[in-house]
Amino acid sequence: DIQMTQSPSTLSASVGDRVTITCRASQDISTWLAWYQVTPGKAPKLLIYQAGTLESGVPSRFSGSGSGTEFTLTISSLQPDDFATYYCQDYSSYSPWTFGPGTKVEVK
């Protein structure tokens, strides 16, 4: 099975900061990579798919890039609603669908 890692595990930032999260896959997954935002009490939200395609309705301050084994999620100007945990997901395989361990973005 493909393993996913993320860095950092926790990120302290302030409103307005530019934030970058890195995700790495143990094998080449092309661009079959998604990013999700998980906030307590809310349904997880798909932000980015195909490594760099913004899901409909997601603010343009979110962007994704990468291919193969290394990917990044960038928030260009952090907003109060963005304090959450972010997960990358490999969806290249028929099964299993593997998530990274998560990156918590907290208030500095």
Place this chain on the structure above:
Amino acid sequence: QVLLVESGGGAVQPGRSLRLSCVASGFAVSMYPIHWVRLVPGRGLEWVAVLSHDDTERFADSVKGRFTISRDVSRNTVSLQMTSLGIDDTALYFCARSIGLWPPHPFDYWGLGTLVTVS
């Protein structure tokens, strides 16, 4: 409007069973794969199982042989039957939809989750 609502969670003793349900609205569960994903304290998101529109079933190794998945078209519901529960099954369980299994698709809609506590 697509909506997914989970129910059936609760507190159970190790070795017992629990049945989770995911009621969908805004689309037919017979037309889309429905996944179960859990948020495990300290471990993050873990994919658990999927039931596809073509009746394909897949399970994570950690639940294989203990969990089963089924669909009730009349109630537009997908259920996850969990048996021989252990403390490692403690989690917030979400159901989520994807457009299809192949070509690959991410999970575009999720529910709020239902909490399962095994102790």
